[in-house]
Amino acid sequence: MEIVISLAIGVLFGSGIWLILRPRSFQVLTGLMLMSYAVNLFIFIMGRLWVNRPPLTLGDAIPDPAQFTDPVPQALVLTAIVIGFATTALYLVVMIGSRGLTGTDHVDGEETDQ
Amino acid sequence: MKLDWIQHLIILPVLLPLLCGALLILINESRHQFKFFVNLTSVLLQLIIAIALIRLTDNDVWMDGIGVYLAANWSAPFGISLIADRLAAMMLLLTAILATAALLYSMMRWSRIGVHFHTLFQFLLMGINGAFLTHDLFNLFVFFEVMLAASYGLVLHGYNTARIRAGMQYIAINLAASLLFLIGVALIYASTGTLNMADLAARIPQVGANDLVFLKIGVAVLAIAFLVKSAMWPLGFWLPTTYSAASPPVAAMLVLMTKVGAYVILRLWLLIFSPDAGAVAGYGYDALLWGGMATIVFGAAGMLASEGLGRMAGYGAIVSSGTLLAVIGYGQASLVTAGLYYLLGSTMAMAAFVLLIELVERIRSPGANMLALTMEAFAIEEKPEETAGVGIPGALAFLGLAFAGCALIIAGLPPLSGFVAKFGLFHALLHPDASNILISSTTWALMTLIVLSGLAAIISLMRFGVRTFWASGAIASPRLHLSEVLPISALLLLCVILTVQAGPVFAYLERTSNDLHKPSQYIDRVISEPAVPNASVSGGRP
Numbered sequence: 001m002e003i004v005i006s007l008a009i010g011v012l013f014g015s016g017i018w019l020i021l022r023p024r025s026f027q028v029l030t031g032l033m034l035m036s037y038a039v040n041l042f043i044f045i046m047g048r049l050w051v052n053r054p055p056l057t058l059g060d061a062i063p064d065p066a067q068f069t070d071p072v073p074q075a076l077v078l079t080a081i082v083i084g085f086a087t088t089a090l091y092l093v094v095m096i097g098s099r100g101l102t103g104t105d106h107v108d109g110e111e112t113d114q
Numbered sequence: 115m116k117l118d119w120i121q122h123l124i125i126l127p128v129l130l131p132l133l134c135g136a137l138l139i140l141i142n143e144s145r146h147q148f149k150f151f152v153n154l155t156s157v158l159l160q161l162i163i164a165i166a167l168i169r170l171t172d173n174d175v176w177m178d179g180i181g182v183y184l185a186a187n188w189s190a191p192f193g194i195s196l197i198a199d200r201l202a203a204m205m206l207l208l209t210a211i212l213a214t215a216a217l218l219y220s221m222m223r224w225s226r227i228g229v230h231f232h233t234l235f236q237f238l239l240m241g242i243n244g245a246f247l248t249h250d251l252f253n254l255f256v257f258f259e260v261m262l263a264a265s266y267g268l269v270l271h272g273y274n275t276a277r278i279r280a281g282m283q284y285i286a287i288n289l290a291a292s293l294l295f296l297i298g299v300a301l302i303y304a305s306t307g308t309l310n311m312a313d314l315a316a317r318i319p320q321v322g323a324n325d326l327v328f329l330k331i332g333v334a335v336l337a338i339a340f341l342v343k344s345a346m347w348p349l350g351f352w353l354p355t356t357y358s359a360a361s362p363p364v365a366a367m368l369v370l371m372t373k374v375g376a377y378v379i380l381r382l383w384l385l386i387f388s389p390d391a392g393a394v395a396g397y398g399y400d401a402l403l404w405g406g407m408a409t410i411v412f413g414a415a416g417m418l419a420s421e422g423l424g425r426m427a428g429y430g431a432i433v434s435s436g437t438l439l440a441v442i443g444y445g446q447a448s449l450v451t452a453g454l455y456y457l458l459g460s461t462m463a464m465a466a467f468v469l470l471i472e473l474v475e476r477i478r479s480p481g482a483n484m485l486a487l488t489m490e491a492f493a494i495e496e497k498p499e500e501t502a503g504v505g506i507p508g509a510l511a512f513l514g515l516a517f518a519g520c521a522l523i524i525a526g527l528p529p530l531s532g533f534v535a536k537f538g539l540f541h542a543l544l545h546p547d548a549s550n551i552l553i554s555s556t557t558w559a560l561m562t563l564i565v566l567s568g569l570a571a572i573i574s575l576m577r578f579g580v581r582t583f584w585a586s587g588a589i590a591s592p593r594l595h596l597s598e599v600l601p602i603s604a605l606l607l608l609c610v611i612l613t614v615q616a617g618p619v620f621a622y623l624e625r626t627s628n629d630l631h632k633p634s635q636y637i638d639r640v641i642s643e644p645a646v647p648n649a650s651v652s653g654g655r656p
Contacts, residue, residue, distance in 0.1 A: 076300070090285070
């Protein structure tokens with residue numbers, strides 16, 4: 001399981017890096033999104049990989065931490081997803097604005113001469 | 115123990131701009147005068163709170179000069195703790211001063227050429243204040259994002275092609291840096307099991323060798339995110355473009371944002387890689403030192419090479435961040451004291467300089483050609499009053515003097531605060547803490563670079579000043595408004611006060627630096643802060 005998930009993160013992040021180095025703003029945006037998926041997965045597995053264990057919750061009895069997964073990375077990843085989503089949406093707006101003002105979707109706002 | 119009401123002052127610099135910014139969304143854009151006054155009230159209140167916090171931390175009202183605020187009443191490693199110490203209080207004051215100046219400057223024109231300027235301005239302040247106060251790494255990420263999201267909007271404020279182009283690069287690089295921030299935070303959590311900075315520093319000596327590798331990688335990746343903000347070479351190529359494209363009041367706030375990166379590095383490095391940190395003590399200091407020196411070289415070369423004043427200011431900010439990073443990386447308490455003094459003076463002078471640029475450029479191209487376009491785009495019917503209305507006399511004399519003042523501080527020539535700062539830096543470099551150590555070649559290299567960067571600054575600024583003010587041919591005397599002159603004069607006056615009162619300021623900064631170099635005192639103080647008992651009124655806590 002570890003090797004599968006680390007490969008998935010690696011492929012996502014690698015594709016993301018390649019895409020943000022491309023000249024079109026939509027490619028850059030897609031790259032940023034892929035990278036943020038990879039990072040979200042990465043944060044998630046920092047609580048270690050467990051199967052069939054609920055997150056630690058507060059009940060009446062004092063719980064045995066070994067029976068539960070770590071809830072903190074789950075809380076962190078939730079926040080990270082929300083913030084990443086919002087900032088990506090913002091970038092999309094700027095991208096559309098740039099397309100409208102400059103008439104090109106090149107990241108520099110002008111076509112390079114071939 | 116009853117929670118003293120004074121303690122709530124610590125969270126006010128975050129809450130006040132949040133509420134104020136939210137309130138400002140509801141007010142119609144056409145009532146810009148009212149919006150401006152709400153904003154100004156909030157900023158002035160923040161100024162008062164910052165002064166109060168400085169007095170509280172410095173007069174030992176709180177034990178060891180550290181005020182701890184436990185958010186939601188969870189004690190330290192479990193909840194988020196906000197901490198006001200001398201350094202945080204000082205940075206809050208600097209933020210409030212710059213915000214007041216930038217806001218006053220924007221009164222006549224800049225706050226009216228687009229929508230939601232005041233709201234974004236308040237959210238930016240919330241993010242910056244929060245980043246100074248919080249001592250939880252993930253909460254720091256949240257405040258950084260608040261600050262950055264507001265700054266994206268502000269950089270684009272007064273929408274034109276140059277700003278959009280700059281914004282595209284600025285946003286993309288900061289989104290990528292935020293992802294690195296998250297990776298760093300996740301790795302630190304995985305290796306130590308905590309995100310509270312005090313708890314982290316306390317646990318580091320006990321971390322096993324295997325986890326230590328991940329911790330080092332995590333902190334290094336995290337540092338890259340901060341170094342992008344503080345524009346260390348080679349991570350700072352975005353900065354000159356963004357600075358020169360942003361509107362002047364926004365650029366003044368951006369000057370402060372580079373210092374936020376340096377602040378976090380200073381705080382984090384002295385805390386978790388202090389000499390008490392066991393196996394990782396002193397990690398990364400060399401990288402900061404050499405990176406800082408490379409940044410100084412890059413910034414100085416950029417200043418000499420740049421044509422426009424806006425880009426020159428951007429490179430000037432890079433030089434000052436490079437100097438700060440090198441000072442942090444040098445790892446000597448007395449040098450940090452002088453570095454903090456340098457930070458205060460150079461930030462205020464640089465902010466005054468970016469505000470001044472627009473006024474100076476009016477000499478060359480009178481008229482606000484670009485304003486008409488953006489006002490049309492946003493269908494703002496009421497045009498700002500002509501700035502020619504209440505012009506002040508002697509505009510050219512003011513511009514010339516203010517330009518010379520900024521140039522003196524940025525280049526570090528006597529008699530203003532820039533010189534005192536550089537003198538302090540050299541004095542600290544030549545008097546190491548252990549007096550029998552020989553002055554190493556690195557020290558000489560750093561001193562040479564600081565001197566040469568001053569030379570580069572004075573050459574490029576003089577060249578520009580001569581071309582602008584002493585140019586032959588008729589130069590029209592520009593019309594300036596009092597609200598544009600006042601903030602620049604006030605910032606320069608503060609630099610003069612900083613020079614005259616250098617003694618008390620240095621004494622305060624020395625206490626600040628001593629606190630920073632005693633992490634064990636800080637850790638004890640934060641971890642032992644008791645939660646308020648019997649506060650679980652509505653069954654929130656078991």
